[in-house]
Amino acid sequence: MTKAIILVGVGGQGTITTSTILSKGLIEKGYDVKMSEIHGMSQRGGTVVTQIKYGDKVYSPIVGEGEADLIVSFEKIEAVRAIPYLKEGGTVITDTREILPMPVLTGAAEYPKDAIDELKKAVPNVIVVEAYKVAEELGNVKAQNIVLLGALVKQLGLDDVDWKGLVAKNVPEKLVDLNLSAFEKGYQM
Amino acid sequence: MSKMIMSGNEAVARGFYEGGGHFAAAYPGTPSTEILENIGGLYKDVIYSEWSPNEKVAAEAASGASIGGMRSICTFKHVGMNVAADPIFTMGYCGVNGALIFVTADDPACHSSQNEQDNRLYAPHAKLAMVEPSDSQECKDFMIKAMELSEEYDVPVLFRMTTRVCHSKSVVELGERTEVPVRKYEGNAAKYSMLPVNAKKRHIIREDLLAKMEEYANTCELNKVEEAEGAKIGIITSGISYQYVKDVFGETASVLKLGLTYPLPRKLMADFASKYETLYIVEEGEPYLENTVKALGFTNAIGKEKLTIQGEFNTKVVRDSLLGAQDEFRYQVETVNVPARPPVLCAGCPHRGFYFALSKMRDKFVSLGDIGCYALAINPPLSGFDTCVCMGSGFSLLVGLSRALKAQGDTRKAIGELGDSTFFHSGLTSLIDIVASESNVVACILDNSITAMTGHQQNPGTTKNLMGYESPAIDIESAVRSLGIDDDHLRVFDPVDQEAAKEALEAALKAEGPFVIITKRPCALIKEVQKANAGKHVKMNPDKCVGCKQCMKIACPSIAFDEANKKAYIADIANCNRCGLCIQQCKFDAIEKVGE
Incomplete structure (x- = not known):
């Protein structure tokens, strides 16, 4: 069976790093x-969507409407925007973080x-999952994405992977300890 | 061998490396950019690579390397191929010495483009061989094969990708690099000088070679039949569409998956088509395969009758179009009205200062935009410009449009804007026309010291090149002055400085003849700039804020307004770099500097 995950957020929130670590663990x-990721027209500020599919054999890299087993949202209204993609019985993990779009x-x-x-x-x-708040308490809001990775890994029951080793390899060297704590906090939430 | 998850673009770069590539050139363009970034970043010890000023120059540089005997590659986004078309069509006649690969990254659905053109049509038109991968492993394997075919059939190969192939990641098995010696250069005017007498002969040779190559296409490993036992449906497809076909039909249909798509294997296609009562042609964009299948007499084939010519496919589009739409369950949150989140100019973006100054005098100008980050200034409240067509057009359109305005008694002045990289791309030749035609217009170069929109690539104005080495930075102001623009017709300033911007725009309004504005301030996201600005931001003093909302007019994503308290506040301190535009807007000194 193929499983499909969508990560949504706003440019600059680190959704792509989370997806990269997740993909490596799944491999x-x-x-x-x-x-699959779509680079928006702007470096920052637009909606960012990353999609991951895994299983014995995956063909299409794109997750269509009604196909996602799990949606992980880094910003709360982005969770609502992505909801048509959720499969019946699927799960949403969302942060409470608010990022005001330009029309607001x-x-x-x-x-x-x-x-x-x-x-x-x-x-x-x-x-x-109050990932942004947790990251803020840990001392760096940018670790929000790794808190969410911890929560996601737990939800999917993907335990027998060295996630912490992968996190350590994919974040800046001086932020390794902080991100490992972030992963642990997310996993325990 | 080790396995890695790679994007199609990374895998193309890897394939070029493993296949013994020597020379790579490109102008950045989504979704193609990461191919050259990877070659320049990972393989610079064995492959020369460069960001050329535009696609035509890149295609010619790669052609020169090929004629000289190097295995060469040139990459572009689909519209970039239009810029490069001139040398490409003629190289189709010349053929190659070292392999010559042109990679086109098409963008059906316009994720970040101005049209949805299907560049497969270039292959028969320019007489290039064409190869189409459908995932990252094929990107790597087909690239190696394409280099071999290019040399074997003496033909440039068009390597055709689409956004989903370029930017989706899948597992790739890595191999070692095969060192391929640079072939000896021997002058051959009959082959590489396309004067009429030679071109006519080369055309004959090209047609012969393509005919031979079609024989190969009928049996080659790039084109394969996946037969499903007892299936009554046959599907012909290529590229990313193959993946959707497999998702929808699994083992219920036989599939002819084409990887070498010019010359098309007509015998193989006819043999396959003749076996199935129901024949679908699944391809995004134009009916390229379909037209050939129908020309072969299989008028029962179903393609664009059911599958849209617009946008991109996915599994659902293919399923609904061919098997009928199903009523499917969807969650809905109807009670929440989710506001749009359009991409915006970043906090601290230098372009905001220029377009904000222009917005205050917008009624006196007809403004023309161009391709780059500044195109994001099109949205309100900046409403920066009326046109955005292609690279360089922000200047060239002025020449015609200013005369059209004059002819109808419209007294507004025509002003055009483009960035530093776009200036080097084709704005320079457009500015030459403005000067030569003595057009009464304003040409603005918004210099942010980088090619920002595609993710910070170097350009001829930067002090480093693609491979990370020091390079001579070409000075835009000197170039402009060398065209005869004097002090009275030139202003150079920091666009955040609203006084300077106002003075420049007023001078531009009064001046007769070509007037040039150069704004200079680096992109806020350049690493060194971010480092220099670390810790700098502004804070709002709520005691001084009177709620006049003047600071909201600059449309900075870091500033928000609290309607309950009627006060502005800094909503995103992390991304504020204290550019100072908002400080100039506040008459009550409520916005204060923080950090050194």
């Missing part, structure tokens, strides 16, 4: 893996106040 486990900043649109409550009403399996 270590012996799966065929495909990962300029007053042309409103940022939804109760996005997570409404999401929970519509989708049975929603796991809220």
Whole structure:
């Protein structure tokens, strides 16, 4: 069986690093893996979507609507935006982090106040992870992505992989310890 | 051998390396850029690589290396091939000495492009062989094969990819590099000087070689039949579409998967087509395979009747189009209205300063944009420009448009903007036309010291090159002055400085004849710039903020407004680099500097 995961966030949040580490771990486990990312038009500020599929044999690298077993969202309204991609019975892991898009900043649109409550009403399996807050407490908000990686790995039950070794190899050297703590915190949440 | 997960672009670079490549040139363009970045970053000890000023120059540089005997590659995005088409068509007649590969990265669905052109059509038009991989492993393997075929059939090979092949990652088995000696250069005017007398002969030779190559295509390993037992459906496909076909049909249909798609293996296609009652042709974009299948007499083939010519496919598009749409369950959160999140100019982006200054006088100008990060200034509230066509057009369009405005009594002045890399690409020749035609226009070069939009590639104005070595930086101002632009018709300033910007735009309005503006401030995301700005940001003093929202007018993603308290605040300190644009906007000194 092929499993499909979508990671969504905003440019600069580190979704691609998370996907890269996840892919490497899945290969270590012996799966065929495909990962797809769309580089937006801007370095920062736009919605970023990364997709990962794994199984015995994967053909299409793209996850279509209604196909995702798991959506991991780094920003709460991006979780809502991605919801059509969730498979029936699938799970959403979302941070509560808010990043205001330009139409909200300029007053042309409103940022939804109760996005997570409404999401929970519509989708049975929603796991809220305060990853940004945890990373902030650890001393570097950029570790948000690794907190979410920890939560994701736990949710998928992908245990017998040296995740911490992979994290260490894929983050800047001076941030290794901090990111290992971030992974642990995410895993325990 | 070790296995790695690689993007198609990384795998193409790896294939060129393993296949003994020597020379690589390109101009950056999504989704092709990472091919040269990988060659320049990983294999510079054995492969020369460069960012050329534009695709035509890159194609010619690679052609020169090939004529000289090197295995050579030139990469571009689909529209970049239009720029490079001139040398490519003629090299189609000349053929090669060392292998010559042109990689086109097409972008169906316009993820980051101005059109959806299908560059497969270039292959028959320019008489190039064409190879199409469908995943990263094939990107590597087919690249090695393409180099061999190029030399064997004396033909440049068009290596055709699409966004999903370029940017999706899959598992690749790595091999070792095979060292291939540079072939001896021997002058051969009859082969490489395409004067009419030679060109006519080369055309005959090319047609003969393509006919031979078609025989090879009918039996080669790049084109393969995957027969499903008892299947009544036959599908002909290539590239990424193959993956969707396998997802939808699995073992219920036989598939002819084409990897060598010009010259097309017509015998193989006819043999396959004749076996199936139902015949689908699954290809994104134009009916390229379909037209050939139908020309072979298989008018029962179903292609564009059911599968869209627009955008890109996925498994669902192929399934719904060919097997009928199904009612499928979808979660919906109807109670939440999710605001759009368009890409924006970054916090601290130098282009914001220029376009903000222009926005204050926008009624006096007709503004023309170009391809680059500054294209993001099109959205309100900056509403920066009216046109964005292709690289360099921000200047060349001025020549015609200014005369059209004059002819209809429109007194607004025509102003065009493009970046440093775009200036070197083709803005320079456009500026030459502005000067030579004595056009009464304003040409602005927004110099941020990097090719930013495609992810920070070096260009002729930077002090380093693709391989990381020091390189001479060409001075834009000197180039402009050398065209005859004098002090009265030139302003050079930091675009964050709104006083300087205002003075320049007012001078430009009054001046007669060609006027040039050069704004100079490096992209805020350049590593050295980020390092220099580390710790610098602004903070809002809520006691001084009166809620006038003047700072919101610059559309900076770091500044937000709290409607409850009627105060502005800094929503994203991490990305603020204290460019100072907002400080100039605040008449109440509520925005304060933090950090040294």
